[in-house]
Amino acid sequence: MTPAISTSGLVKTFGSTLALDGLDLTVDAGEVHGFLGPNGAGKSTTIRVLLGLLRSDAGTATVLGGDPWQDAVALHRRLAYVPGEVNLWPNLTGGEAIDLLGALRGGLDPKRRTQLLERFDLDPTKKCRAYSKGNRQKVAVVAAFASDVELYLLDEPTSGLDPLMDAVFRECVREAKDVGKTILLSSHVLAEVEALADRVTIIRRGVSVESGTLGELRHLTRTSISVETGRPITGLAELPGVHDLIMDSDQARFDVDTVYVGGVLRHVAQFDVRTLTSTPPTLEELFLRHYGDELAREPSEPAGT
Amino acid sequence: MTPFTGTGRLVRLALRRDRIQLPSWLVGLSLILWVTVSSIVGFYPGEAERVRLAMTSAHSPVTLMTNGLVSGASLGATVMTQAFVSLAVGAALMSILAVVRHTRQNEETGRAEMIGAGIVGRDASLTAALITVALANLVLVAASVLVLVASGLPLGGSVLCGLGIGAVGLAFAAIAAVTAQIAETSRGANALAVAALGIAFVLRAVGDASGKVIDGGLSVVSAWPTWLSPIGWGQQSRAFDRDQWWVLGILALFVVVLVSGAFVLASRRDLGAGMRAVRPGRPAAAPALLSPSGLAWRLHRGVLIGWAAGVAVLGASYGGVADEISEMLSDSPEIAQYFEQLGGASLTDTFFAVTMSVAGIAAAAYAVQATLRMRSEEAAGRVEPLLGTAVSRPRWMAANIGVVALGTLVLMVVAGVTAGVVYGLVVGDVGSNVTTLIGAALVQVPAALVLAGVAVAAFGLLPRWAAAISWASFAACLVVLQLGVILDLPQAVLDLSPFTHVPAAPAEDATALPLFALLTAAVALTAVGITAFRRRDLALP
Ligand SMILES: Nc1ncnc2c1ncn2[C@@H]1O[C@H](COP(=O)(O)OP(=O)(O)O)[C@@H](O)[C@H]1O
Ligand SMILES: [Mg+2]
Numbered sequence: 066m067t068p069a070i071s072t073s074g075l076v077k078t079f080g081s082t083l084a085l086d087g088l089d090l091t092v093d094a095g096e097v098h099g100f101l102g103p104n105g106a107g108k109s110t111t112i113r114v115l116l117g118l119l120r121s122d123a124g125t126a127t128v129l130g131g132d133p134w135q136d137a138v139a140l141h142r143r144l145a146y147v148p149g150e151v152n153l154w155p156n157l158t159g160g161e162a163i164d165l166l167g168a169l170r171g172g173l174d175p176k177r178r179t180q181l182l183e184r185f186d187l188d189p190t191k192k193c194r195a196y197s198k199g200n201r202q203k204v205a206v207v208a209a210f211a212s213d214v215e216l217y218l219l220d221e222p223t224s225g226l227d228p229l230m231d232a233v234f235r236e237c238v239r240e241a242k243d244v245g246k247t248i249l250l251s252s253h254v255l256a257e258v259e260a261l262a263d264r265v266t267i268i269r270r271g272v273s274v275e276s277g278t279l280g281e282l283r284h285l286t287r288t289s290i291s292v293e294t295g296r297p298i299t300g301l302a303e304l305p306g307v308h309d310l311i312m313d314s315d316q317a318r319f320d321v322d323t324v325y326v327g328g329v330l331r332h333v334a335q336f337d338v339r340t341l342t343s344t345p346p347t348l349e350e351l352f353l354r355h356y357g358d359e360l361a362r363e364p365s366e367p368a369g370t
Numbered sequence: 371m372t373p374f375t376g377t378g379r380l381v382r383l384a385l386r387r388d389r390i391q392l393p394s395w396l397v398g399l400s401l402i403l404w405v406t407v408s409s410i411v412g413f414y415p416g417e418a419e420r421v422r423l424a425m426t427s428a429h430s431p432v433t434l435m436t437n438g439l440v441s442g443a444s445l446g447a448t449v450m451t452q453a454f455v456s457l458a459v460g461a462a463l464m465s466i467l468a469v470v471r472h473t474r475q476n477e478e479t480g481r482a483e484m485i486g487a488g489i490v491g492r493d494a495s496l497t498a499a500l501i502t503v504a505l506a507n508l509v510l511v512a513a514s515v516l517v518l519v520a521s522g523l524p525l526g527g528s529v530l531c532g533l534g535i536g537a538v539g540l541a542f543a544a545i546a547a548v549t550a551q552i553a554e555t556s557r558g559a560n561a562l563a564v565a566a567l568g569i570a571f572v573l574r575a576v577g578d579a580s581g582k583v584i585d586g587g588l589s590v591v592s593a594w595p596t597w598l599s600p601i602g603w604g605q606q607s608r609a610f611d612r613d614q615w616w617v618l619g620i621l622a623l624f625v626v627v628l629v630s631g632a633f634v635l636a637s638r639r640d641l642g643a644g645m646r647a648v649r650p651g652r653p654a655a656a657p658a659l660l661s662p663s664g665l666a667w668r669l670h671r672g673v674l675i676g677w678a679a680g681v682a683v684l685g686a687s688y689g690g691v692a693d694e695i696s697e698m699l700s701d702s703p704e705i706a707q708y709f710e711q712l713g714g715a716s717l718t719d720t721f722f723a724v725t726m727s728v729a730g731i732a733a734a735a736y737a738v739q740a741t742l743r744m745r746s747e748e749a750a751g752r753v754e755p756l757l758g759t760a761v762s763r764p765r766w767m768a769a770n771i772g773v774v775a776l777g778t779l780v781l782m783v784v785a786g787v788t789a790g791v792v793y794g795l796v797v798g799d800v801g802s803n804v805t806t807l808i809g810a811a812l813v814q815v816p817a818a819l820v821l822a823g824v825a826v827a828a829f830g831l832l833p834r835w836a837a838a839i840s841w842a843s844f845a846a847c848l849v850v851l852q853l854g855v856i857l858d859l860p861q862a863v864l865d866l867s868p869f870t871h872v873p874a875a876p877a878e879d880a881t882a883l884p885l886f887a888l889l890t891a892a893v894a895l896t897a898v899g900i901t902a903f904r905r906r907d908l909a910l911p
Contacts, residue, residue, distance in 0.1 A: 150911075164659070169662070
């Protein structure tokens with residue numbers, strides 16, 4: 066099956082800023098793909114290149130089999146975009162903006178529109194000028210999900226939504242996935258991607274540093290284990306993959322590289338285990354490994370780039 | 371904490387934000403004054419030449435309308451006639467834009483909320499804006515006095531003339547302070563204040579043109595409409611002639627009353643809100659909105675209606691005085707003969723040619739402003755979601771440019787119809803006058819579209835500079851039109867301005883060739899802009 070999105074070696078510079086530095090990204094049809102990276106990593110730039118709003122300096126990009134720069138109009142009939150910062154016309158009401166964006170994309174389903182307005186608790190009679198950031202985001206999200214398209218490009222769509230609306234949004238993403246749509250979801254909120262994504266690409270300073278299923282990526286992470294035993298554990302520090310060990314006669318706390326968990330557990334089992342808790346790896350840790358560690362090694366780097 | 375706490379800090383902030391804009395205005399206006407004064411010194415060095423200029427001007431309703439009244443023939447008095455109105459209008463525009471920028475626009479962008487959350491009093495923002503603008507006008511007064519005195523004019527008249535310019539600037543700052551409270555958006559506040567400026571100009575033009583010529587043609591006593599206009603008050607100082615200092619008192623009183631009014635209005639509304647209450651709008655879009663043209667029409671509509679109202683006032687008032695002015699002039703056979711000699715056209719036709727040229731300038735200003743809307747939409751990030759749908763870049767641009775072209779056409783038709791109907795009612799022949807004047811109005815359209823084309827090209831090629839380039843081109847063309855002859859610019863320079871190629875209809879027959887050439891230039895510039903926009907990155911906020 067051809068992927069819904071594929072880029073290879075994408076480069077984009079803004080003056081002296083290198084926003085994308087040879088980015089590779091593949092999104093398969095029918096999957097929810099998490100696009101994860103800290104602020105300024107290049108997520109929005111990538112999505113704008115995929116929409117033909119920006120032109121890449123080098124590399125190739127294919128969206129739904131077409132060229133995003135050449136075939137922008139034809140492609141845009143088949144996809145819906147929710148920008149990271151939704152700017153709307155102050156004099157139009159939310160309802161008008163939804164209808165406008167939907168119509169210009171090729172029409173929207175009025176039943177679905179009504180339903181989504183209700184679920185997102187959005188008042189369509191208010192002027193866009195009076196909407197908060199979250200409400201403007203809702204307008205774009207409603208317009209996107211009320212359109213019948215194959216691909217959704219969502220750039221940090223929940224950054225202004227409260228937790229309740231976040232839950233509604235997740236439902237919408239799952240419903241779209243269930244009927245076979247493809248979704249690219251950029252985020253720096255780890256929990257969101259963990260909850261929704263089939264596969265994840267991690268981007269840092271314009272390069273994808275990891276890509277795979279959440280399961281595949283977990284091999285890069287460490288599980289935290291806390292154990293209480295009848296006898297003090299010996300020889301733990303010498304085992305491969307064990308880090309940050311804190312021993313206290315009958316208690317031990319440590320992190321272990323997820324691949325070594327089996328061996329470590331077999332060793333620990335010899336010491337009369339009373340209780341054992343393990344905290345599964347989160348994407349937070351994944352970030353720490355890719356950014357935290359490396360940031361520590363590059364102290365001269367300015368923050369926030 | 372008093373209502374004014376933090377005003378000083380806000381003034382410094384405003385001056386910092388304006389460190390390019392205000393100095394550009396001040397340098398530009400001082401330059402215009404300096405160039406005008408030195409060219410008058412160069413061209414009219416002797417008393418005899420200036421007396422002849424004054425007499426022709428006093429008897430020409432057209433000059434009285436565009437330049438203002440005549441009062442004496444000294445060097446200073448000639449400068450007052452030739453330059454005062456332009457500078458006063460410049461000072462007014464500078465003041466309006468700055469006041470709105472530091473009040474309503476701050477609120478719109480949320481800056482005011484951040485400021486409001488800090489330790490500043492509730493009246494600090496408006497006070498700071500007014501102080502900033504007052505400082506700018508003070509500098510303008512000083513610069514003007516310097517230019518005048520350095521050109522060898524007497525100190526007293528120079529100070530009065532400079533103060534007059536600054537006082538008109540302040541009067542419009544006060545008007546903008548009020549409109550910033552009434553309108554909901556900075557665009558609206560600017561539009562209302564600029565409309566007030568337009569009305570002030572027209573009142574003054576009508577009052578001066580229908581004034582009485584005395585002192586054997588060396589002085590004009592303006593009719594009552596001039597006395598309703600701040601620009602009129604400024605010019606009635608008659609600096610270098612009668613030095614009527616007391617008119618500054620009228621302007622000061624006007625400023626005090628309006629500024630007090632603005633503070634009262636400000637205390638009666640919420641931050642960010644206008645005076646009008648917000649009503650719930652349509653829950654769904656009307657089908658007419660659902661296309662790029664539908665959206666463009668919706669976004670441009672308000673601005674176009676405002677301009678159309680202004681042009682209608684202009685057309686009607688010029689149409690209303692035309693007959694009276696020609697009658698007045700036919701009392702003086704020498705003058706009538708002088709005019710006939712100029713072009714062989716009737717006085718009324720010459721008068722209407724100038725009327726349409728003024729309306730054409732207004733239409734060009736509208737066309738530039740409306741074209742630049744594409745840039746402000748892009749800068750505000752509102753083009754991104756649009757181009758994310760199945761709308762191509764050329765289609766989006768074509769929708770906007772189409773509305774601008776149509777709007778320009780509408781403005782000129784309004785000018786022709788209002789002038790024709792009102793003049794027709796006065797002389798008892800509506801039909802033929804309307805037809806003639808619509809024709810005379812429409813020949814202005816191609817030149818306006820060339821300036822819109824410059825804005826389209828600038829938007830495509832250099833989006834961040836588009837506004838500066840477009841308005842600078844507009845201003846340059848205006849300078850060429852107004853001062854080209856007095857500055858004795860070479861024909862090649864005159865030809866660069868589209869206004870140079872507009873036939874002076876109905877005084878002169880319109881030929882197709884120059885109009886066709888102008889339209890071709892407009893189309894070519896537009897094509898360049900669209901092609902460039904297709905190739906460039908969308909500029910993001
Ligand atoms: N229009 C632009 N002009 C200049 N620099 C930009 C522009 N857009 C993005 N950048 C820079 O490119 C980098 C990537 O930005 P972006 O793609 O917005 O990151 P993200 O969406 O991951 O937060 C940042 O360093 C940002 O400052
Ligand atoms: Mg982003």
